[in-house]
Amino acid sequence: MIEQILVFAFVLIAAIYVLRHIRQTLLHGEKEAKCEGCAINEAMAGKNSQMSKSTNGQMGKFADL
Amino acid sequence: MKITSPATNRPAEATDANRATNQVALIGNPNSGKTALFNLLTGANFKVGNYPGVTVEKKSGWLKGHKILLQDLPGAYSLSPKSLDEKVTVDLVQSWRVTDQRPKAVVVVLDATNLTRNLFLTLQILEMGVPAIVVLNMMDEVRKQNIRIDPALLQKRLDAYAVIPASAKTGEGIPEIIKAIVAAPPIDEKHIPTPRLKLSDEQIAPLGEVIHYLEARSHSAAPPPLVDSLRMVADDGYREQNYPALSESEQTDLQEKIEQARKNFAEKSIEFSALESAGRYAYINKHLSQTYSDEAVSAVSFSEKVDSIISHTVWGPLILLFVLGFIFNTIFSWAEYPMGWIESAVEWLAVTVSGLLPEGVIQSLLVDGIIVGVGNVVVFLPQIILLIFFLSLLEDSGYITRMAFILDRLMNKLGLQGKAVLPMLSGFACAIPAIMASRTIENWRDRLITILLIPLMSCTARLPVYILLISAFVPQKTFLGFIQLQALVLMGMYFLGFFTAVIISLLIKHLVPQKTISHFVMELPPYRVPMFRSVWMKVYNSGKLFLVNAGSIILAISIILWFLASYPTPNENGEVSSASQVEQSYAGQLGKMIEPVIEPLGFDWKIGVGIIASFAAREVMVSTLATIYNIEAEDDEDIVPLVEAMRNETHPDGRPVYTLLTALSLLVFFVYAAQCMATFAIVKRETNSWRWPLVMIFYMTALAYVASLIVYQGGLLLGVGA
Numbered sequence: 003m004i005e006q007i008l009v010f011a012f013v014l015i016a017a018i019y020v021l022r023h024i025r026q027t028l029l030h031g032e033k034e035a036k037c038e039g040c041a042i043n044e045a046m047a048g049k050n051s052q053m054s055k056s057t058n059g060q061m062g063k064f065a066d067l
Numbered sequence: 068m069k070i071t072s073p074a075t076n077r078p079a080e081a082t083d084a085n086r087a088t089n090q091v092a093l094i095g096n097p098n099s100g101k102t103a104l105f106n107l108l109t110g111a112n113f114k115v116g117n118y119p120g121v122t123v124e125k126k127s128g129w130l131k132g133h134k135i136l137l138q139d140l141p142g143a144y145s146l147s148p149k150s151l152d153e154k155v156t157v158d159l160v161q162s163w164r165v166t167d168q169r170p171k172a173v174v175v176v177l178d179a180t181n182l183t184r185n186l187f188l189t190l191q192i193l194e195m196g197v198p199a200i201v202v203l204n205m206m207d208e209v210r211k212q213n214i215r216i217d218p219a220l221l222q223k224r225l226d227a228y229a230v231i232p233a234s235a236k237t238g239e240g241i242p243e244i245i246k247a248i249v250a251a252p253p254i255d256e257k258h259i260p261t262p263r264l265k266l267s268d269e270q271i272a273p274l275g276e277v278i279h280y281l282e283a284r285s286h287s288a289a290p291p292p293l294v295d296s297l298r299m300v301a302d303d304g305y306r307e308q309n310y311p312a313l314s315e316s317e318q319t320d321l322q323e324k325i326e327q328a329r330k331n332f333a334e335k336s337i338e339f340s341a342l343e344s345a346g347r348y349a350y351i352n353k354h355l356s357q358t359y360s361d362e363a364v365s366a367v368s369f370s371e372k373v374d375s376i377i378s379h380t381v382w383g384p385l386i387l388l389f390v391l392g393f394i395f396n397t398i399f400s401w402a403e404y405p406m407g408w409i410e411s412a413v414e415w416l417a418v419t420v421s422g423l424l425p426e427g428v429i430q431s432l433l434v435d436g437i438i439v440g441v442g443n444v445v446v447f448l449p450q451i452i453l454l455i456f457f458l459s460l461l462e463d464s465g466y467i468t469r470m471a472f473i474l475d476r477l478m479n480k481l482g483l484q485g486k487a488v489l490p491m492l493s494g495f496a497c498a499i500p501a502i503m504a505s506r507t508i509e510n511w512r513d514r515l516i517t518i519l520l521i522p523l524m525s526c527t528a529r530l531p532v533y534i535l536l537i538s539a540f541v542p543q544k545t546f547l548g549f550i551q552l553q554a555l556v557l558m559g560m561y562f563l564g565f566f567t568a569v570i571i572s573l574l575i576k577h578l579v580p581q582k583t584i585s586h587f588v589m590e591l592p593p594y595r596v597p598m599f600r601s602v603w604m605k606v607y608n609s610g611k612l613f614l615v616n617a618g619s620i621i622l623a624i625s626i627i628l629w630f631l632a633s634y635p636t637p638n639e640n641g642e643v644s645s646a647s648q649v650e651q652s653y654a655g656q657l658g659k660m661i662e663p664v665i666e667p668l669g670f671d672w673k674i675g676v677g678i679i680a681s682f683a684a685r686e687v688m689v690s691t692l693a694t695i696y697n698i699e700a701e702d703d704e705d706i707v708p709l710v711e712a713m714r715n716e717t718h719p720d721g722r723p724v725y726t727l728l729t730a731l732s733l734l735v736f737f738v739y740a741a742q743c744m745a746t747f748a749i750v751k752r753e754t755n756s757w758r759w760p761l762v763m764i765f766y767m768t769a770l771a772y773v774a775s776l777i778v779y780q781g782g783l784l785l786g787v788g789a
Contacts, residue, residue, distance in 0.1 A: 005427055005428050005429050006428060008429065009428045009429060009432055009630075012432065012626055013626055013627060013630040016622075016623040016624075016626035016627050017623075017627055019619075019620075019623045020620065020623045020624060020627060020683065023619070023620050023623070023683075024683065024744060027744040027745050027748055028744055028747060028748050028751075029748070030748070
């Protein structure tokens with residue numbers, strides 16, 4: 003019985019982690035998978051990101067350049 | 068970015084106290100080595116590469132040992148942006164019109180082997196009135212090519228705060244740059260920079276009224292009125308963006324003067340749009356060209372000689388095929404031993420844990436769920452490392468731009484523009500930076516098409532699935548003594564994605580014709596010996612990312628899949644085999660539910676569960692199958708090798724589940740299927756709408772299904788590989 007409870011706890015934690023990962027990835031990009039070589043994390047996190055400020059909502063407009 | 072306070076309406080009384088005094092901008096032409104310098108100055112490890120457009124975002128880092136924030140900006144050829152990445156840099160520079168937005172200093176990085184072109188942007192930056200540290204990068208190559216540069220004379224002629232010879236490759240000049248940044252003098256707010264362009268009186272005269280208007284409102288934080296007026300006349304958007312706070316009547320007044328200037332130019336038959344460029348180059352020729360000479364450009368000649376073969380119309384594509392063939396061959400042959408070691412380690416761990424723990428659910432979770440699930444993904448680490456290693460060599464040596472050049476020729480023949488090629492090639496590593504790299508494409512329509520097609524490029528996450536299926540079901544045949552059939556099939560998967568993208572963009576071109584044609588203009592960098600640090604960092608980061616994913620999301624999904632494949636447990640009295648228990652489990656029920664949909668593709672319910680799970684991460688396909696087959700196995704002592712389990716898997720009627728045809732169908736499905744949430748997120752961000760990620764998911768899933776259906780059913784009809 004204790005074994006079963008322990009296993010269910012593990013599964014529950016894993017499920018919560020996966021759901022949070024999906025939410026995080028879709029809304030803010032890959033938080034856990036920090037790819038130092040990719041600028042994506044900084045951009046996704048919105049930290050010091052000139053690009054995220056300068057392009058949001060302007061993509062269509064900039065096409066005219 | 069909006070400039071909130073226009074230079075024209077703001078007196079120059081702002082002090083150092085409210086300026087961005089701890090910030091220093093790093094600016095330069097594309098592929099001048101900014102990020103390599105930035106990494107050395109800050110200790111960061113951002114990606115560098117020997118091709119233009121590696122950096123498309125602003126990145127920040129602390130200058131080593133100082134509280135000074137260094138900002139690495141995307142490369143720009145001038146302050147007239149043509150693409151989104153250049154716009155980031157230009158917007159930032161234009162924001163310096165507002166006194167309190169001005170940085171402590173600006174580091175202008177020049178490719179010293181190509182000074183004439185690099186000085187163009189330098190002159191524009193110097194006119195912003197911020198202390199400029201001009202870094203002559205790549206001095207090691209300058210010496211090899213016998214180019215003579217007189218930094219002291221250049222400093223004097225430029226009137227720059229400092230000119231420092233340096234090399235990001237050897238580390239030359241780094242301490243001097245740090246010292247110069249730290250000791251940068253405060254900005255002289257009363258000093259109005261002189262225009263650094265040479266125009267005749269006749270060329271300036273038509274601008275007279277605009278210049279007077281701006282002079283009355285100018286201060287040191289703006290570029291000289293002559294330069295501003297030239298840009299306003301050439302581009303209406305310039306006035307709107309940089310003088311937004313003028314009153315309506317002032318805007319009208321200024322616009323009238325601009326229109327008058329255009330008429331004046333027309334009367335004199337002067338082409339005003341190219342006047343700034345002409346003036347800059349005339350200035351460089353007259354005042355700066357004596358400070359350097361480039362008479363012996365041996366390395367460029369070397370690159371040109373090599374290019375005459377590598378980029379040759381006939382030899383080029385053949386060499387490209389040979390290079391790719393070599394890489395894929397190597398991925399199979401070199402990775403064999405380390406893969407075997409990891410497999411043995413995983414097996415040893417599983418057996419040890421089985422021996423230590425009593426039989427039960429905990430043991431099953433740890434062995435069949437976690438160790439087998441995660442372990443079967445981790446075994447592909449050597450292949451990932453090898454692929455990234457070779458991609459880094461291609462990038463850093465400069466060969467990847469030649470690949471783009473060769474493929475562009477083909478795309479041009481099909482009537483497509485080739486600027487998408489480089490981002491697409493980057494997509495072989497990961498779609499996310501590749502989608503961001505598409506910012507270098509000026510035209511929005513072309514850029515959107517590129518964004519939607521990049522996920523068709525086979526990224527490293529697909530590699531474990533490809534390798535697993537190919538090693539299990541494609542025969543180990545060798546042609547001509549060294550060409551492996553398995554490597555050819557693997558290369559075929561990469562080509563399949565690429566050429567499908569080409570065909571789709573061709574279809575779009577014919578269905579929705581474009582009014583304007585985009586031309587592919589790309590700088591071919593000289594061939595360079597890859598920097599060890601750069602290659603190592605790329606390999607290290609990719610390996611780390613793969614392991615972090617394996618230890619987090621793949622681990623979590625493996626636990627859930629183990630649960631879904633193990634529960635509900637049969638009644639205590641019910642004697643059922645492990646196989647039928649798994650079939651009745653939650654995972655089994657789910658797989659059976661979708662089986663009718665995927666059966667025409669040659670897939671059974673277990674593959675169906677794997678496909679559903681792999682929408683969270685493609686590698687999970689491998690761990691899912693490993694977990695299911697291990698729970699099914701009657702023998703709990705040893706773990707079941709995945710390849711063996713797949714080969715032995717049969718339908719209830721005794722037919723094998725996996726045939727060569729099934730494997731090919733599944734491979735094609737994975738080439739096309741949209742199964743990466745991080746990609747959906749970046750497409751949403753880059754297009755500012757969920758519409759385009761949804762379009763991408765729909766078209767890729769439909770394509771994956773139809774293509775697999777054609778492969779499997781077509782193969783059955785032809786009697787191939789069944």
